[in-house]
């Protein structure tokens with residue numbers, strides 16, 4: 001007479017698979033779809049072996065096993081525990097409760113049948129718990145996606161506009177004023193010299209002296225006030241090339257020299273031991289290694305520019321201060337329908353178009369903007385429209401207002417994402433924070 005096997009398994013497909021394999025081998029098979037049904041079936045079917053799934057409804061497999069082993073009527077019936085969980089403690093538990101063997105799902109049909117045969121021929125179970133072999137999937141090759149090995153990244157050292165802030169309320173975004181590093185192999189480009197540049201300088205002096213290209217968007221305090229504290233400027237061997245726009249007010253060198261005037265600072269520019277050179281931007285791109293840097297005026301008082309860095313097929317636009325759609329207080333979708341409103345901004349839109357990353361601002365909520373028109377910064381919704389019409393792929397919002405603490409900025413970011421969605425703008429938006437580093 002053929003041996004009788006009860007398959008207690010709640011997953012129908014798995015149950016059908018096991019039944020098919022067992023019937024083919026000539027066993028008489030019945031099924032139960034949960035723990036309670038299993039106990040009942042044992043009474044009527046009197047199986048020689050139970051294949052018991054651990055994770056079953058109504059009565060957990062291990063409880064069913066314990067009950068079967070506690071009852072003198074059913075104690076001698078062999079039980080093989082079947083489980084998708086192959087963790088050693090779980091399988092040890094099943095063995096301790098009296099399981100004759102453990103079948104780990106998914107299994108090879110041949111292996112499954114071998115275990116059943118071993119059981120009936122009295123061969124002790126060979127399953128050492130928890131040794132389910134790693135599977136490479138149907139293709140046979142392990143899937144090992146490679147980490148990017150590129151050396152191109154940008155890192156934000158200061159993301160605050162206007163004036164530095166400090167304290168617990170600002171811990172998440174940080175309080176340093178504008179500074180971004182862009183590294184491409186051995187080439188180091190720095191954008192703006194707000195207080196964030198101080199910490200960048202501390203990391204650089206621990207390395208061997210090198211050439212550093214510093215591009216300033218403009219010379220408002222929050223973009224140059226960290227320069228006197230940039231230690232590489234004092235170390236012989238370092239070479240600083242400082243780029244900026246000209247055409248308004250004093251030239252770049254006079255402004256940097258001026259902020260180191262005796263009335264403001266104990267050390268003068270002549271005391272700096274690094275090589276320091278000032279260069280005014282012209283229409284030609286600045287080429288540094290693999291990078292090409294171009295500038296375009298943004299909408300901000302004075303000679304303020306944004307920078308576009310093209311490198312390795314990627315485009316990064318850094319436009320920290322920009323009042324897009326100056327004075328416009330309406331819904332951005334209505335501005336999109338009035339092209340003449342956008343005319344003054346076309347050059348900048350073209351400049352930033354299709355950027356992989358825009359590092360740019362939307363400093364004020366719309367109601368704050370009403371009293372700050374002409375200060376040189378965008379309202380949130382106008383900033384969102386800029387991201388849309390320039391078709392940027394990713395927007396890192398920076399130049400956070402000193403009045404905005406972390407809690408507020410978190411809610412502002414949610415609103416930014418909502419507005420972008422409303423505008424049907426696919427750009428992903430995130431807030432820049434001091435220390436943020438992204439590989440490109």
Ligand SMILES: [Zn+2]
Pocket residue numbers: 161162178220222223320321399
């Ligand atoms: Zn600024």
Ligand SMILES: [Zn+2]
Pocket residue numbers: 218220300321376
């Ligand atoms: Zn400014």
